[in-house]
Amino acid sequence: MKDRTTESDSLYDNLENMPIGELLHSINREDKKVPEVVEGCIPQIEKIVLEVSKRMKAGGRLFYIGAGTSGRLGIVDASECPPTFGVSHDMVIGLIAGGDSAIRKAVEFAEDDTEQAWKDLSEYNIGPNDSVIGIAASGTTPYVIGGVKDARENGLFTGCITCNDGSPLAQAVEVPVEAVVGPEFVTGSTRMKAGTAQKLILNMISTGVMISLGRVKGNKMVDMQLSNDKLVERGCRMLMNSLNISRVEAQELLSSYGSVRKVIEHYKK
Template identity: 70%
Template sequence: MSITESESNFNNLENLSIGELLQGINQEDQSVAHSVQKALPQIEKALEKIVVKMKAEGRLFYIGAGTSGRLGILDASECPPTFGVGHDKVIGLIAGGDNAIRKAVEFAEDDRTQAWKDLKEYNITEKDFLIGIAASGRTPYVIGGLKIAQEKGIGTACITCNPDSEVVKVSDFPIEIPVGPEFVTGSTRMKAGTAQKLVLNMISTTAMIQLGHVKGNRMVDMQLSNDKLVDRGTKMIMQELEIEYEVAKKLLLKYGSVRKAVEAGKE
C-alpha cells in the first residue's frame, strides 16, 4: 500500500470533539514542513534547471489532477499579479480542463494521452520545463504527460508524496515528500496538499527572484490591480526615494509599476 493511502494514526474520528479533531489535524500538519525540508536538495536541483530555462525565455508548466491540479493552477495564476510576468510564463493545466477547477470531472485523470494533448495546445517545446504534481505518484494523466515530454527532450520534474512511485520514473528531477498517512485516511488534500503547496511556493518564488522580479524583498513588478496594492506600491516608492505619499502615488500611477516609478524618480 502507498504511503498516501495508509491507515490514519487516528481512529473513531466521529466520536472526537471539535477541539480534539483540531488538535489531531494540527499535530499531523506539524510534520509537513520537516518533510519538505528533507527534500530541499531535490527542489534545488530542479530549480537550477528551471531558472536556466526561464532565463532563456522558456516557460514553466504544471500538470495535475484533482487537488494537485488545482494547486498548480493556483500557483501559476498568482505569478502575473505578484511578479508582473505574462500569463504565459507559468501555466497550470488540470485533468478535465477548466471545468475541473471547481467540480470533479469523473475519470479525467485516467487518460494517459490527454495531458500531452493539453500541452500541445500551448506549443510546448524543449525550451520549456514541465512539472507533474501527483500526491499518489500514479496518476495516469500526469505520468503520460511527463513520459511523452521526456521522450521529446523536455525537462521534467514531479512533486509526489510516495517515494519510488511511477511518476518518479518519468521525471528528470523527482521531488519526493513522504508526509505519512493523512488524518482522514487517503485524503491527500490535507498533508500531501499542504506539502505540494509549500514546494510550489518555493519553486515559483525562487524562480521569479532569480529572474529579477524582486528587489530587496519587494515585489517591484507587481500588478496594480486594487487599492491595497496601489497603497503598498506607493509606500515602497516613498521608502526608496524618500518622498511624500502623494508624490510617490502620482509617480506610481504614471509609470504603472514600482520599478519604473523608482527608476524615473532617480533620474
C-alpha cells in the same frame, strides 16, 4: 511500487466520536510534520529551480500538470505569478485533467487518460526550453505520468511533486521531489497533509524562479500588478521608503509609470 503511504490508515480512529477540540489539535499535530518533510526535499527543489530558471531565461515557460487537488494547486500557483511578479499569463501555466471545468467539479475518469496531458500541452506550441512539473500525491496518476513521459521524450525538462516513495511518476522525471508526509488524518484524504506539502513546494519553486529572473528587488514585489487599492497602497509605501518621498509624490509617480520598478528606474536616471 510498494504500498502507498498516502493510502495507509490514519494514526487516529473513531474520529466521529472525538470532541471538536481534540479533532482540531490532532489535525494540527499532523500538519506540523509537513514543513520538516519539505525541508528534507530542498536539494531536489533547488535542482528544479535552477533548471527551470535557466530555461526561462532562454524564453521557456513553466507548466504544471495535475489532476484533482494537485491540479488545482498547480493552477493556483500559476495564476498568482502575474499579479505578484508582473509576468505574462502565458509564462507559468497550470493544466488540470478534465480541463478548466475540473477546477470546480471533478470530471469522471479524466485523470486516467495517459495521452491527454501531452495533447493539452501541445496546444501551447511546446518547445525544448519549456519545463513540465507533474503534481500527484499518489505518484500514480496516468494523466500526469503520461504527460511528463511525453515531455521528457520531446526534450523538455521534467520534475514532479509526489508524496510517496518510489512511485512511477518519480521514475518518469529527471528530478523528483518526494515529500512523504505520512498517513492522512482522514485516511487517504490527500487534500490535507499531502496538499499542504505540495503547496509549500510550489511556493518555493515559483518564488525561487521569479527571484532568479529578477522579479524581486531587495525583498519587494516591484513588478506586482497594481490591480486593487491594497496593492496601490503597498506600492506607495515601497516608494516612500525607498526614495524618501511623500505619499502624494509616490501616488503621482505610480500613476504615471505604472509599476514600482519603473518609478525606481526613473529616479536612478
